[in-house]
Amino acid sequence: MNASLQDIVFAFLQTYYQRxxxxxxxxxxxxxxxxxxTHINYQVEFDLGGETLPTIKLTGKExxxxxFTRNNKKVSDLKVLIESCDxxxxxxxxxxxxxxxxxxxFWTGTPTYKFVQSIILTxxxxxxxxxxxxxxxxxxxxxxxxxxxxxxxxx
Amino acid sequence: MNASLQDIVFAFLQTYYQRxxxxxxxxxxxxxxxxxxTHINYQVEFDLGGETLPTIKLTGKExxxxxFTRNNKKVSDLKVLIESCDxxxxxxxxxxxxxxxxxxxFWTGTPTYKFVQSIILTxxxxxxxxxxxxxxxxxxxxxxxxxxxxxxxxx
Amino acid sequence: KTGPSEISMQLPLFFNTxxxxxxxxRSKRHALRLRILQNSSEKEE
Amino acid sequence: KTGPSEISMQLPLFFNTxxxxxxxxRSKRHALRLRILQNSSEKEE
Numbered sequence: 001m002n003a004s005l006q007d008i009v010f011a012f013l014q015t016y017y018q019r020x021x022x023x024x025x026x027x028x029x030x031x032x033x034x035x036x037x038t039h040i041n042y043q044v045e046f047d048l049g050g051e052t053l054p055t056i057k058l059t060g061k062e063x064x065x066x067x068f069t070r071n072n073k074k075v076s077d078l079k080v081l082i083e084s085c086d087x088x089x090x091x092x093x094x095x096x097x098x099x100x101x102x103x104x105x106f107w108t109g110t111p112t113y114k115f116v117q118s119i120i121l122t123x124x125x126x127x128x129x130x131x132x133x134x135x136x137x138x139x140x141x142x143x144x145x146x147x148x149x150x151x152x153x154x155x
Numbered sequence: 156m157n158a159s160l161q162d163i164v165f166a167f168l169q170t171y172y173q174r175x176x177x178x179x180x181x182x183x184x185x186x187x188x189x190x191x192x193t194h195i196n197y198q199v200e201f202d203l204g205g206e207t208l209p210t211i212k213l214t215g216k217e218x219x220x221x222x223f224t225r226n227n228k229k230v231s232d233l234k235v236l237i238e239s240c241d242x243x244x245x246x247x248x249x250x251x252x253x254x255x256x257x258x259x260x261f262w263t264g265t266p267t268y269k270f271v272q273s274i275i276l277t278x279x280x281x282x283x284x285x286x287x288x289x290x291x292x293x294x295x296x297x298x299x300x301x302x303x304x305x306x307x308x309x310x
Numbered sequence: 311k312t313g314p315s316e317i318s319m320q321l322p323l324f325f326n327t328x329x330x331x332x333x334x335x336r337s338k339r340h341a342l343r344l345r346i347l348q349n350s351s352e353k354e355e
Numbered sequence: 356k357t358g359p360s361e362i363s364m365q366l367p368l369f370f371n372t373x374x375x376x377x378x379x380x381r382s383k384r385h386a387l388r389l390r391i392l393q394n395s396s397e398k399e400e
Contacts, residue, residue: 006364009364010364013368013370014370017370017371018370018371020371021370021371049387051387078371079369079370079371079372079376079377079380080369080370080371080372081367081368081369081370081372081377082366082367082368082370083366083367084366085364085366085368103367103368104377104380104381106372106376106377106380110380110383111380111381111383111384111387112377112380112381112383112384113384143388143391145388145391145392145395146391146392146394146395147395
């Protein structure tokens with residue numbers, strides 16, 4: 001990989017979030033044919049008082065395309081702060097990239113929601129020097145601020 | 156994969172943490188020859204008042220083996236609560252597994268530390284039905300409880 | 311819940327610890343959090 | 356810092372938002388947190 005790994009990761013994040021904001025229907029073009037996506041379940045009403053949001057699991061570029069197109073209003077309104085970004089090479093002869101980001105997400109009028117995301121980029125066989133997303137997993141993280149009540153385990 | 160994916164993931168987590176607790180010097184046997192590991196930097200004094208812990212990046216089974224052996228006291232004292240566990244298939248013909256866990260870690264006498272971890276399990280070419288860890292990334296997550304002060308950007 | 315079959319993996323999962331140890335460590339974190347929030351609200355007054 | 360070369364990726368990174376919008380959303384989260392902590396300390400009294 002000529003460009004440094006970090007440049008590849010940074011360029012990917014810019015493309016990924018710009019496309020969500022500018023043209024959600026083009027986001028699925030970033031994914032491989034059999035990609036797996038675990039993303040925000042936009043079909044469920046947001047609980048603005050809660051600390052986390054539900055997620056939904058999709059497999060395959062077609063389902064992913066329907067998902068982003070159907071929810072394009074919320075997708076284009078997504079705002080993100082990335083606080084940390086770790087990455088490692090992976091896959092056959094280390095040509096793929098594992099990315100782990102943490103940060104906060106929000107939309108117009110909502111509080112921030114803490115999330116972690118793991119993405120795998122795999123070289124696109126037909127277009128060299130370009131990658132497909134084969135895996136994309138979002139998980140929200142609760143604050144869990146209230147003190148831990150020891151469940152009295154009924155024996 | 157005959158055993159369900161969840162069973163594979165659950166069995167892996169049990170092996171991974173049991174070995175850390177019982178025999179840290181055997182943990183590196185779980186990793187592939189060229190595995191990449193980002194783990195707790197045990198060489199740095201823990202900041203018990205802080206919200207996160209520093210991490211260190213290692214490449215290759217040998218370095219990983221030295222790391223777990225050198226820090227075996229702290230490694231065997233590691234205690235973990237896993238709050239969420241997402242997983243997807245990945246890699247060549249979907250035979251590898253991407254795991255994303257979130258939870259809290261602590262040691263004797265320390266507070267809990269919130270963490271997220273991404274692990275990739277890849278089939279071991281020489282032992283069928285068994286996997287190697289090719290990627291293992293830990294990242295600690297700050298609470299960020301104090302209100303966000305808009306940095307006055309000096310122009 | 312994440313996986314299809316619920317039998318094996320019941321979250322949350324404790325590894326190498328008992329609930330009492332976790333609860334002790336968690337109350338240490340809780341005390342630190344309260345201090346941070348009190349400091350930040352004093353600054354605002 | 357995570358990567359070797361620092362030039363491109365300066366964390367934290369904002370995407371599709373300005374700092375003011377983030378700060379507004381963050382203060383909403385802060386208010387929710389204060390309420391949770393006050394409730395839990397009332398319960399303890």
